[in-house]
Amino acid sequence: MRTTTGTKADAVSSILFIGPALLIYGLFTLFPALDTLRLSATDATGLNSQANFVGLANFGALAADATVGRVLLQTAQWLVLHVVLAGGAGLAFAVAIASLARTHVFFRTAFFLPHVVSLAVVGVIWAKIYDPYFGLLNGALDAFGLGMLKLGWLSDPALVIFSVNVASSWQGFGIYMLLFVAGLQNIDNSLYEAAEIDGAGVWQRFRHVTIPGLREVMTFVVSLALINGLKGFATIWVMTQGGPFYRSELLTTYIVKLAFQFQEQGRAAALCVVLCALAMAITVAFNRWRESLR
Amino acid sequence: MSARRVREWPLAAGLSVPLFFVLAPFVWLLLSSLKSEMEIAVAAPFSMPDRLLFENYLDAWNIGGFGELVVNSLVNVALVVGLTLAVCAPAGYAFAKMQVPGGEAIFYVVLLGLTVPIQAIVIPLYKVLSALGLLNTLAGISLAQVGNGIPFGIFMMRSFFRGIPDELIEAAKIDGAGHATILLRILLPVAKPAILALVVISALSTWNDFFLPLVVLISPESQTLPLGLVRFASTYSTEHRLVFSGTVVSFLPVVVLYMLTQRRFTEGLTQGALKG
Numbered sequence: 001m002r003t004t005t006g007t008k009a010d011a012v013s014s015i016l017f018i019g020p021a022l023l024i025y026g027l028f029t030l031f032p033a034l035d036t037l038r039l040s041a042t043d044a045t046g047l048n049s050q051a052n053f054v055g056l057a058n059f060g061a062l063a064a065d066a067t068v069g070r071v072l073l074q075t076a077q078w079l080v081l082h083v084v085l086a087g088g089a090g091l092a093f094a095v096a097i098a099s100l101a102r103t104h105v106f107f108r109t110a111f112f113l114p115h116v117v118s119l120a121v122v123g124v125i126w127a128k129i130y131d132p133y134f135g136l137l138n139g140a141l142d143a144f145g146l147g148m149l150k151l152g153w154l155s156d157p158a159l160v161i162f163s164v165n166v167a168s169s170w171q172g173f174g175i176y177m178l179l180f181v182a183g184l185q186n187i188d189n190s191l192y193e194a195a196e197i198d199g200a201g202v203w204q205r206f207r208h209v210t211i212p213g214l215r216e217v218m219t220f221v222v223s224l225a226l227i228n229g230l231k232g233f234a235t236i237w238v239m240t241q242g243g244p245f246y247r248s249e250l251l252t253t254y255i256v257k258l259a260f261q262f263q264e265q266g267r268a269a270a271l272c273v274v275l276c277a278l279a280m281a282i283t284v285a286f287n288r289w290r291e292s293l294r
Numbered sequence: 295m296s297a298r299r300v301r302e303w304p305l306a307a308g309l310s311v312p313l314f315f316v317l318a319p320f321v322w323l324l325l326s327s328l329k330s331e332m333e334i335a336v337a338a339p340f341s342m343p344d345r346l347l348f349e350n351y352l353d354a355w356n357i358g359g360f361g362e363l364v365v366n367s368l369v370n371v372a373l374v375v376g377l378t379l380a381v382c383a384p385a386g387y388a389f390a391k392m393q394v395p396g397g398e399a400i401f402y403v404v405l406l407g408l409t410v411p412i413q414a415i416v417i418p419l420y421k422v423l424s425a426l427g428l429l430n431t432l433a434g435i436s437l438a439q440v441g442n443g444i445p446f447g448i449f450m451m452r453s454f455f456r457g458i459p460d461e462l463i464e465a466a467k468i469d470g471a472g473h474a475t476i477l478l479r480i481l482l483p484v485a486k487p488a489i490l491a492l493v494v495i496s497a498l499s500t501w502n503d504f505f506l507p508l509v510v511l512i513s514p515e516s517q518t519l520p521l522g523l524v525r526f527a528s529t530y531s532t533e534h535r536l537v538f539s540g541t542v543v544s545f546l547p548v549v550v551l552y553m554l555t556q557r558r559f560t561e562g563l564t565q566g567a568l569k570g
Contacts, residue, residue: 036418
């Protein structure tokens, strides 16, 4: 902290400056975070019940719960899918539009459009796209004579996570694309010229100049995509409610069910602690990694 | 760029194919929202409507109460953006340029909030809002959203103010200006990039929020647009023309606003994401 302009009067007025922010942050974020930790060690059930201290029993119960194992596994699948689909699309489109001059802004703007739509609205849209009778997807497959490829996109337990993830990634890739575009602008043009003089083709220039030049942005995008994936909730909630048979249940949706439908607040809080720990672990790990690249 | 060798028009033509797939849902929704129920059932997905049934929009708007939802969403966004700026600008200034007792420790506690997903704190948050009598109110949800956005807002404003030379502030002090005057008259006018990023990010995330409204806003009169649309779509799930036109109403305003302001919007989002 810099103290060059500090005096005693400063100290007093600084409290006025940070006070309102700290009050709101403390009341609506910090206290709830700490209280979640406390709740996770209790057997709280209803919203107003008397809760007893139970130590780590909730975490033990979670570990023994087969649904929780499934939820964690599916959350991991969900994260990988989001990084690959949304991160991959973001990278591919960024590289393609970066080499455009006159149509650059047009394509950047157009590809970004899905990102301004609320994920809940995206859920409504894609539920209709996947609708077995009225949906765009099966309708288009029919129109192209590919009727045999029609599937129950949201009712097939093996397919549902993938189907919903496509919807989320459709909405999500735009911001990753913008970050890659910004990263590409920072790559020194002379590196490309040098590579060209050395006879490097398009692929070699991509492989040996673009990819190394994007390393830092890439770690950033991957960590952002992992965190966004971890927070994923709205599309699942709107499209499947975690079904069929919990086969699209994620950490976030299961927390809401445990807390507000099953009234299992202690266990839900324990799962909240797991969610929070995962988010922090991802953030810290990627910050370390990024610093090691510098 | 990498591709002074790649020719513009062939690449642009090639890119139009993925672009069509990315934008196809929008086109399909726009076309379908103007069709009759019968046409939606039997006609090809991208066929032009026989007759443009704008009354679908009128019906959806009236039946779904979209007027109220839009107003609620606008009030929500205005409260969150206004309050976020009003508390984060002074706090960011204090952390950057003033001697705050225990400042470094406090700042790290605030930063901790950057990594806490809102879903992870929702149980006590619900109780706090309930205890304050703020459940089911736009004021309550706005305060909770501001609280969740404050770590990012403070971080953003602090990084910006740190880049401003101390001499500027010293000079103003010699002229007798207090911190409030310095912040309002000297720093905020030059802080446009940071403010732009903060406004774009907090406005977009508030307008699009679904999770908190779902938990906090129970009665229809207090609901915001995404939540209202989801409720509407499940109530009228068999009346596709209504769901389609309601959905278009929900995304079109932001899409148009984005297209009109795309340069600033993009700049704000990119800067915000890179700093945050």
